[in-house]
Amino acid sequence: MLTAFAILTDGLAYAAYLFMVAVGLTLIFGVMKILNVAHGSFYAFGAYGAAMAAGIYYDRGLPEAGGFLFMILLAMAIGLVLGLILERGVLRFVYGRDEVIVVLVTYAVFLILEDVIVFIWGPQSYAAYQPMVWAGNVEIGELVLSNYDILLVAISAGLALFAYWALKFTRYGRLLTVVIFDRETAAAFGINVTVVYTVTFIIGAMLGALGGAMMAPKISITLGIGVEVIVLAFAVVAVGGMGSIEGALVGALIVGICRAAAVHLMPQIELFVIYAVMALVLVFRPYGLFTRAQPRKI
Amino acid sequence: MLSRANLIGAVLFLAAGIIGFFLPPWLVSLLTIAFANALVVLGLIILWRAGLVPFGQALYYCSGAYTVALLARWAGVSDAFVLLIAGGLVAGIVAFLTGFLLARYREIFFAMLSLAMSMILYGVLVKTETLGSTDGFGVDPPHFLGYAPHGDALGFALYWFVLVVCAISALVIGVYFKSVAGALAVPIRDNEIRVEFLGISVTRLIHMKLVIAGTLAGVGGALAAMTIGHVDPNMSYWTTSGGFVFVTILAGAGSVAAAFVGSLVFEIVRSFAFAVLPGFWQMTLGIVLLLTILFLPEGLGSLATRFRRRKPDTKPVATS
Numbered sequence: 001m002l003t004a005f006a007i008l009t010d011g012l013a014y015a016a017y018l019f020m021v022a023v024g025l026t027l028i029f030g031v032m033k034i035l036n037v038a039h040g041s042f043y044a045f046g047a048y049g050a051a052m053a054a055g056i057y058y059d060r061g062l063p064e065a066g067g068f069l070f071m072i073l074l075a076m077a078i079g080l081v082l083g084l085i086l087e088r089g090v091l092r093f094v095y096g097r098d099e100v101i102v103v104l105v106t107y108a109v110f111l112i113l114e115d116v117i118v119f120i121w122g123p124q125s126y127a128a129y130q131p132m133v134w135a136g137n138v139e140i141g142e143l144v145l146s147n148y149d150i151l152l153v154a155i156s157a158g159l160a161l162f163a164y165w166a167l168k169f170t171r172y173g174r175l176l177t178v179v180i181f182d183r184e185t186a187a188a189f190g191i192n193v194t195v196v197y198t199v200t201f202i203i204g205a206m207l208g209a210l211g212g213a214m215m216a217p218k219i220s221i222t223l224g225i226g227v228e229v230i231v232l233a234f235a236v237v238a239v240g241g242m243g244s245i246e247g248a249l250v251g252a253l254i255v256g257i258c259r260a261a262a263v264h265l266m267p268q269i270e271l272f273v274i275y276a277v278m279a280l281v282l283v284f285r286p287y288g289l290f291t292r293a294q295p296r297k298i
Numbered sequence: 299m300l301s302r303a304n305l306i307g308a309v310l311f312l313a314a315g316i317i318g319f320f321l322p323p324w325l326v327s328l329l330t331i332a333f334a335n336a337l338v339v340l341g342l343i344i345l346w347r348a349g350l351v352p353f354g355q356a357l358y359y360c361s362g363a364y365t366v367a368l369l370a371r372w373a374g375v376s377d378a379f380v381l382l383i384a385g386g387l388v389a390g391i392v393a394f395l396t397g398f399l400l401a402r403y404r405e406i407f408f409a410m411l412s413l414a415m416s417m418i419l420y421g422v423l424v425k426t427e428t429l430g431s432t433d434g435f436g437v438d439p440p441h442f443l444g445y446a447p448h449g450d451a452l453g454f455a456l457y458w459f460v461l462v463v464c465a466i467s468a469l470v471i472g473v474y475f476k477s478v479a480g481a482l483a484v485p486i487r488d489n490e491i492r493v494e495f496l497g498i499s500v501t502r503l504i505h506m507k508l509v510i511a512g513t514l515a516g517v518g519g520a521l522a523a524m525t526i527g528h529v530d531p532n533m534s535y536w537t538t539s540g541g542f543v544f545v546t547i548l549a550g551a552g553s554v555a556a557a558f559v560g561s562l563v564f565e566i567v568r569s570f571a572f573a574v575l576p577g578f579w580q581m582t583l584g585i586v587l588l589l590t591i592l593f594l595p596e597g598l599g600s601l602a603t604r605f606r607r608r609k610p611d612t613k614p615v616a617t618s
Contacts, residue, residue, distance in 0.1 A: 230536075271417075
């Protein structure tokens with residue numbers, strides 16, 4: 001019983017993390033049909049930015065609570081700038097090319113950004129543990145839970161609700177849905193698709209950076225943290241269906257719980273299980289759990 | 299068979315082999331790796347011609363490499379020819395089995411599923427203590443039909459061995475490209491459904507291409523394992539696959555020769571960037587990739603064809 005509860009809580013915490021990194025990726029894919037490998041870089045930039053912010057903030061002995069907010073704000077600002085530069089500076093030149101070619105363009109960007117990180121922050125690793133310590137722990141029976149994990153789950157759930165509300169009930173969200181459905185028709189009806197693309201990409205980048213900032217207190221921020229995140233986010237998005245927000249949520253929950261179960265019951269298969277789940281889902285639902293079937297064009 | 303292109307290819311391979319005697323050992327081993335990886339790229343070109351880009355070709359590369367390493371370690375097999383055939387065979391079988399699934403997918407989904415499969419192998423290898431976990435393990439230097447060289451001689455022997463394997467593969471794949479099955483790649487890429495209307499099973503064709511590409515990747519991995527003398531799970535990580543796709547884009551799908559030129563250019567650029575700009579070699583690679591996609595969408599191979607097309611005569615362009 002204790003194990004089952006531990007699997008559930010660990011799984012939820014891990015799913016919260018997965019959803020946070022996957023939601024930006026799936027948004028960008030849904031609207032722009034770009035599988036963005038550089039999303040891992042957004043995550044890394046967010047984490048480094050948060051660590052930098054923590055360094056600046058906590059050294060001055062300001063009130064503890066504001067530090068976390070400052071970390072998130074700085075990370076998202078970095079995401080905004082990075083997203084704007086990439087979309088306007090690189091990606092708009094390759095719209096209309098093969099989807100796979102655009103993947104490679106983002107892969108090239110990812111390679112470049114990996115070295116930009118070294119250039120800005122150097123090869124040493126950083127930590128931003130302060131919010132985690134500040135949040136403290138809570139004991140439920142024999143199980144010790146970190147309040148920070150609970151916060152993570154709450155923020156992810158909030159993000160999911162917000163995304164749902166923004167897509168269904170705001171003007172921009174409705175426009176976005178139209179563009180997702182049919183780009184050309186949307187343009188014919190006077191929607192400025194170029195602006196929608198830029199804004200979507202920036203939002204996606206900010207979400208990636210937010211994921212990095214949220215995870216920063218839990219991890220050691222070091223070179224190559226973006227590399228692993230990319231494949232994890234891919235797995236989640238592929239399970240849920242690329243371009244679907246509810247898919248990303250369900251995908252994150254499935255992968256999160258499966259991994260937590262593996263960690264507690266059979267640690268040897270921890271890494272294996274994530275991709276096995278992905279392959280298994282793709283065998284039965286080639287386009288993920290939550291995707292519309294596409295008509296074949298002759 | 300003995301067309302002009304094949305003759306030129308044979309002369310170039312022979313020249314590459316002879317030049318090897320005048321080069322320092324570090325350069326020879328760099329070229330050996332470049333040629334071994336070129337085989338993987340050759341396989342990717344087969345798929346790329348049909349519009350497929352797998353982000354998990356490292357699965358077969360790694361299978362070939364680990365087959366060699368395990369045979370050498372547990373079965374005591376040390377003959378390079380046996381190891382090579384075993385590596386290619388195991389990777390081919392893996393490709394045949396995964397092919398039943400992969401052949402049904404296209405575009406991004408194909409890329410993602412192949413990625414997932416290579417990551418499964420990575421996950422297994424990282425957690426398997428008996429196979430050295432993340433550190434991998436060493437591979438003993440191979441013998442060549444009883445000839446057991448050491449040091450620099452081993453480097454040259456491996457170099458020649460890799461060159462011969464490459465020459466044979468280039469010849470065979472050149473023939474395949476001209477065969478009906480090979481020539482159908484471009485129609486599949488352009489419009490798959492119409493190819494099916496002609497009464498051809500696209501799935502079966504792609505399955506065959508997957509097996510060929512997988513076998514080539516396995517052979518490349520086997521050669522790389524012998525050359526490096528070490529295997530580790532990173533051979534199956536997605537960045538390895540990304541590197542191969544990178545070279546494929548750099549080379550272009552125009553011809554067999556492109557794979558070898560592309561792979562050589564890639565290794566040279568990488569070593570150069572690593573030596574001159576140690577902190578920025580990834581950035582250099584990224585910029586090269588970006589520039590290639592933006593300005594040379596058909597790859598380096600297209601430079602040759604462009605140059606040839608400028609000449610006034612209109613001889614048919616040889617493609618191997």
